[in-house]
Amino acid sequence: MSSDVLIPLKRIEIVVDEDSVEKLLDLLHAANVRGYTVIKHAGGLGSRGERRPDDYALQERNALVILACDEKQAERIVTALRTRLKEFGGMCLVSDCNWVVGASGSY
Amino acid sequence: MSSDVLIPLKRIEIVVDEDSVEKLLDLLHAANVRGYTVIKHAGGLGSRGERRPDDYALQERNALVILACDEKQAERIVTALRTRLKEFGGMCLVSDCNWVVGASGSY
Amino acid sequence: MSSDVLIPLKRIEIVVDEDSVEKLLDLLHAANVRGYTVIKHAGGLGSRGERRPDDYALQERNALVILACDEKQAERIVTALRTRLKEFGGMCLVSDCNWVVGASGSY
């Protein structure tokens, strides 16, 4: 596909405690992010053991945040996020992706 | 991993209004897509501002559609989708991935 | 971004029947996986037709498991998973990603 259809961007995927998601979004807003997608009620396994959203008594939940942005923005986000990731509890992955031109450019 | 285990494909990730997801799936069916995964109740930020599925009064929801397909199919989908993405409200990302042979080949 | 910030890993994305997700997680635990994220209540289309979590009568659900791990681990997982994927019903994608150092290294 030609380059006027696809714009190469970075895809950032963050998993945090659902309770910390507001703080994460504040951090993203502060970094002038223009778009993201949030999926709540996720479970998982990590350094703090298993987290199960359907558990009868504990109901620990993660939230998954996906965002596409340009390389520079990505660097800014990663830098801001790194130090706070422990507090939020979770992980952050970065990979390459291509934005399909046509949608309003909220990246 | 050898090439008889992994088949290189395109991974398409689409976020639309939950209300438009039926129309998007119709479009995918029309493009002869053989497999996709849909996650509803997502929130997000985009050109139309924030959308929160848990909000008390508004409850705006996005749906995330993930699909793996070959390059040609991907091109067809992107072409069909581009012009309608504004109507659906959302975004579309394309990246590379590898399909693990063994699952019934629904790509 | 420099290599002391990003560690190149494999990103594995698995979709299975929600009923099989416990068995899948057992398989991952057996492969000594140290982290994963699970999203339930997903729908989709595949070789067995459409699956709709919101359907009035059938309510078929998929679960999406995302995990980041190093290349070797990924190979082990893919090998273990391949033969059982049909039983679980679903698919498995593998792609490249980078782990942002800072989170506790649960990969």
Next chain:
Amino acid sequence: MSSLLVPAILFFALGMFACLIKSDLKFPPDMHKMIVIYLLVGIGLHGGRAFINSPIGDALPAVFAAFGFGIGLPIIAYIILRGVGRINPLDSAAIAAHYGSVSAGTYMTAVAMLNSMNVTYEAYPVIMLAIMESPAIMIGLVLAGYSRKIMGGAKKGEKGMMGHLVREAFTNGSILLLFLSMGIGYVVSEPSYHKIEPFFEGIFMGVLCLFLADMGMEAGKRISEFKKVGVFLVCFGVVMPIIGACFGMLVGHYYLQYSVGGVTLVTVLAASCSYIAVPPAMRLAIPEANPSFYLTLSLGVTFPFNIVIGVPTYYAIAQYLAGQG
């Protein structure tokens, strides 16, 4: 006519109307599940109580009748679907199984109608309600096996499937809830039962209204799929309950010799078809069958037909039969 002005039926109409004018009215999916759980427990308890004053031995003919319906009606349905409609064998098997079973919603609507007219009825139909789901699932499996044989290709691993489904037919959550609640209703002491009566009986008819409003919306949604399903199947969805009703009427009146209320309920059991336990069982047992066929028939055709036309008609005929002596 006035029997149509039962709140339960009006709420069904409300839901259907809301769906047809494309209102955004929607009940949360969990609300539906919670209401079903509540209603099943309520029917069960009430049924169990009724048995205290009815000798259990007298239930035997009802049990026989239940098995007769559960096995006989699917075979009739299968023959019609294959012979008249030339429907694909596996689709036919899946659809047929539904008609051996019953619709708890239709049954409760009939009970609501009888109650609102102060018509009494026997304690036994509720046990038929609980029993009929299981043989229907079994016979669905048998028909599917037969279909696969005539189609030439046996599905492998089917034997494990069989065991799985026999288990499913008896451990299905809805059936279990109904049966065990019946047991609880039977054993608890009168003063204990009085403490839980306001919840399980007092507000039952009101909750049923919300349930039927939800069913109405679902039925309305399915109407848009009539085209995919085809004229023959839509007609079948009206004719099959009439055939079932005829058998129900005869069995209820001549064999079981129930009162007008009882005959009405037996007729409803024979005429209605499942949308709770059988669809997931068939999806598992006959994955090749198209679910939109049996779901559209069950939820979009037969259920509304029974609620709006069937139940009042069955009652009228039961009255006529009783008048004949």
Next chain:
Amino acid sequence: MSSLLVPAILFFALGMFACLIKSDLKFPPDMHKMIVIYLLVGIGLHGGRAFINSPIGDALPAVFAAFGFGIGLPIIAYIILRGVGRINPLDSAAIAAHYGSVSAGTYMTAVAMLNSMNVTYEAYPVIMLAIMESPAIMIGLVLAGYSRKIMGGAKKGEKGMMGHLVREAFTNGSILLLFLSMGIGYVVSEPSYHKIEPFFEGIFMGVLCLFLADMGMEAGKRISEFKKVGVFLVCFGVVMPIIGACFGMLVGHYYLQYSVGGVTLVTVLAASCSYIAVPPAMRLAIPEANPSFYLTLSLGVTFPFNIVIGVPTYYAIAQYLAGQG
């Protein structure tokens, strides 16, 4: 004062208190939706029943009043917002539309208070409750169109939007549920109604308590957004219901000539503002407007004001007016 000790109001305070001390108390989102569905059906049925003994013709003045409020109050609100507050035109239009509509929660709290003091009231205010949402949405559209014209840029595709919203104003699930339940309450026979009364009337006031606890938590959450909204709008959220209340009082007492209870309810309708049907309609119709403005005003300012201060005051004034003759 003792009128504040109505359980419904105390539960509102409970929810607000829990939120303000940052408790982790939270009701599941579906619980809220289910309760709203239940309450709307309950109000509708009860309202429909009340009409059986009230000549429908006499409802006409109430209908006129409802349209008057629905159209007049948003225009007043818009003028204040633009003229006094210099609020952006599209935000003004969106906020104004909310004040033409009503809050079912406030209405039910007032009913609970009147019931607990054994004050009777007319059957007609409930029909106003059902009617007022639609004209408010319409006038919101008109104000938005006017705003866009004075701002110079017409949004394209607006005509399709208009049709879409007119449909929405009449097929909105909540409005429909209220209207159709009213119809059902009106037509069902007395014995039929008695069967569903324990659910829709018996436990109504108790369910309302949980609803208001939930509303209290939501209102508490919105208080933290007062800063974003600004002093003027927070004041507006208190002044506008007072203005509405004055009109409501005058219309209820002099034009409709209702009893103390009826005047209180009419006043509540005029003084309250929507948080069910209007917000999503405005989000769709005026996407440029900031939702946190109208939601904070509606849920965080006007609703608590009405519940805690408004309702008892309106009742006291209605008593005074009645005393004046």
Next chain:
Amino acid sequence: MSSLLVPAILFFALGMFACLIKSDLKFPPDMHKMIVIYLLVGIGLHGGRAFINSPIGDALPAVFAAFGFGIGLPIIAYIILRGVGRINPLDSAAIAAHYGSVSAGTYMTAVAMLNSMNVTYEAYPVIMLAIMESPAIMIGLVLAGYSRKIMGGAKKGEKGMMGHLVREAFTNGSILLLFLSMGIGYVVSEPSYHKIEPFFEGIFMGVLCLFLADMGMEAGKRISEFKKVGVFLVCFGVVMPIIGACFGMLVGHYYLQYSVGGVTLVTVLAASCSYIAVPPAMRLAIPEANPSFYLTLSLGVTFPFNIVIGVPTYYAIAQYLAGQG
């Protein structure tokens, strides 16, 4: 024996049975949360009402007893776990905290049993129910701190955690709901209370049945984890409630000097252990402890033991003690 035929206990058995035969019966997770909210408000209101006729001053001994249990029982549990079982210190601390607290489900089952036998009881145990969660969480923190000291490694940032958990112990949603509802029950007027009684009292025992069915399924699920937990802990889950019950009996009969009903309830409070407020607090305070230990003990061992064996036995012994004078 006949006391086992209380519907609440039978529904618990139903849920457990469904789970053990691997039925697909499952209640939606939100249903559980909604029922818990409803039940807590119901207990609270009822408890608050009971206080109107009971001088509040007389509650003081009950408050002392509650603190005594909340602090004393975890210390005993910790000593047994460490001394006899050689359980890891942090796991011991987390488990111990649970036994200082109470199970609202067990309490309500006991109330249901007493009601069904028309046994009266004092108003004060319900205030103990509300109080005991907080000291139990505190003492859990203290034990965890002690454990960390003897293990040599202090967790950093623990001080902030301490403040956080002290807040949590008092703003926990469930505790708050119970306390505030008690307050509301105390202050509302009689006619007001009558309007909400059908919801919060009339249908209470019925809703409790669904709650216990759900608890039964959960308990059944936990049984499969007995192996992971080990023989010692499973035994501890039976022995500890017996120890608690002994203290409860003595305190209830000799110190508080309550009636048979009251002694039974005090015993249940001492013998039961939390599964609502304490588990999340311990997860936060002692992340190193394995949650499947304390959850399996609480939900899979102690709760079923108390429901099926404990409650009827405690009542029998209370009767015996009363007979002794």
